[in-house]
Amino acid sequence: MALVDQDTADLPAPENRVWKKFRGHSSAMLGGVLVTFFLAVALLAPILPIPDPAATDWGAVRQAPSAAHWMGTDEIGRDVLSRMIWGAQASLLAGVISVGIAVIIGVPLGIIAGYFGGWIDAVISRCTEALLAAPFLILAIALAAFLGPSLTNAMIAIGISATPLFIRLTRGQVINVKVEDYVESARAIGLPTRLILSRYIFPNVLPPILVQATLTIATAIIAEASLSFLGLGQQPPAPSWGSMLNTAKNFLNQAPWMALYPGIAIFLVVLGFNLLGDGLRDALDPREH
C-alpha cells in the first residue's frame, strides 16, 4: 500500500479535482455564491437584528424604503426586509424539500421502470402519464387542497406533482445507458443487479437529473408562491416571497417596492440554482476538461 500511496501522491484527490473545476467555472461560482447567500440569510433570520416580521405598524403603512425600513413597509406596516429574510426560509425550504421529495420518489421508480422494462415499466409509465396529463400547478393545487393548507402539505403536493417529471427523465436515460457495453461487462464480471443499478446506471444518468432538479427548484419556489397566494401554502401572517408578491400586486402603483424585492429575490435564487446545477454537471463529469 505504501508503494501505491507514494506513487499516486502527485495526483490530486478526486474531491480536489471536482472542486478545482468548479472553482474555475465562473458562472457556477456565481450560482454557488447566490445560493449560499440566500441560505445563510434564511438560516440566520432568528439572530439578525430585524423587527418581528409579523409586527404591524399602522403609523407606517406602505412606506417607501428609508433608513428605518430599508426595503419599506407593506400594506399593514410590516417591515419588508424582515419579511424578506424570514420568507427566504419558506421559499428555499419549499424549493429544496419538494424537489427532494420528487427526486427521492421519482429517480428510483424511473430506474426500475427503465432497467427492468416489461409489465413493471408499463405500470409505472401509465401512472406517470396519468399524472403528467394534469398540468403541474393544477395538480399541486388539487393535492394541496386535499392535504389541507400548510407549508408542509404544500411542499408534499409540489413534490408529488414534480415526481412524474423525474420518473420520465430517469427512465429515458436509463434505457439509453442500460444497453451500454460497460453495463454488459458489469454483468459479465458477475456484479449483482443492485450494484449495477447503483454504481453503473445511477451515476451515468445523474447529470441530466441534477440539471432538471435545479430547474425544478425554481419552478417549485414559484409554485409555492402560487399556493401561498391561494391560501394553500404558507399561512398568514408568516411570510413567504410568494405570498408577499401576490399581495404586492394589488399595490403596484402605490408601493412598487413591495413587489420589487420579492421578485428580485425569486429571480436571483432561481438563477443561482440554475447556474449551480450547470456548474455541478460540468464539474462532476470526468470526461470534460
Place this chain on the structure above:
Amino acid sequence: MPDQSPLLSLSKLSLRFKGQPVCAVEDVSLSVAAGEILCVVGESGCGKSVTAMALMGLLPPGAAEIHGGVMTFDGQAFDLTKDRVPSDLRGGRIAMIFQEPMTSLNPVFRVGEQIAESVQRHSGCSRGDARLRSLEMLRCVGLPSPERLLDQYPHQFSGGQRQRVMIAMALANDPRLLIADEPTTALDVTIQAQILNLIRDLQRDTGMGTIMITHDLGVVADVADTVAVMYGGHIVESGPMTEIFENPQHPYTIGLMASVPRLSGPRQRLTTINGTVPSIRQMPSGCRFRTRCAFAAETCSTRPAQAEVGPDHSVACHFAPLEQMLKVAG
C-alpha cells in the same frame, strides 16, 4: 493440444430469438480443455457471439428462448434451459472480454476502482488488497506506469490500453476459462498483434482455457489450438487448427480458406464465396449452406450429421470426406 478431460463442454445448444422462425443457434457443441485456445470462426450473424453470451448466462431473459443445451464446467453441469448460470461464476471462474474496449468501461469510475470492484465481488477481500491486486493486474497486462493509470478515467486511455484494462479486469480473479468475443476487432493491426500475444502469454502462464470468437482467419492461425467453424447457427466443421487450415473438408471452410489473400504466389482475383448469408427468416432447411454451395444436391435438404473425418476432426456435410464429394461432383 493438451489431452485432458475438457474444462468446459457445451452440448447441443439451441436457442431462438422471440419472433424468429428458426433457431439462431442450433445443436452447437463445443469443448475446451484447460490450457487450450478454441477459436470460433464465422461471419457476422452466424451465432458465435450469441453462443458466448449463452455460456455466460448474459442473454437478456425474454428475448431469447433456449431450447436445449447442457454446459459442463469444471465438473459442474448446468442445464441451460432451466438453470441460470450463477452470477458468481461470471467474472470469477469464467471471464469475458468484449469487442468494444472503447465503451466497455464505466466512464464515471477510475479504472482501478473498476478492476477492484470485480476482485472484491469474487474474493471478498478488503479495498486495499483489491487495489493492490488491480495494480498488479495492470502491470501484468503490460501497461506503463500502472500506479498512475490506476487513478485515471477510461477516457484517458487509448483503445489498446482499454482492451488491456479489460483483460486485466477479466483475469483479476484467476479465471479457469476466458471467453474473448472479437477482442481485437476494434483495434488497429499492430495493437491487435500485441493484444493477441498478451492473451496468449497470459493464457500460457495461467493454464486457463480460452474460447476466442473471431471472424479473422489471421487471428485463428495465430493463436488457435482448435477451431470450430460456424455458419448460420450451425457448427459446420471443427478440429485441430492445422487440420482445418491444411485439410478443410466442409465446402464453406474450403471457401473461407480460399478467400484469404496471400502475399506469395501469382497475383489473381480474390476468391469469394458466391452469394450472401441468408437472413434468419429465409434460412434453408437442412444444411444451411446449401444455397451457396457448389456441391449442393437433393440430400442437402436434410440436416447432415457430424461425420468424423480424422482425429478430433468432424464435418457436418453429407458428402464428407472431401474425396467423396469430388467424386460425386465429378
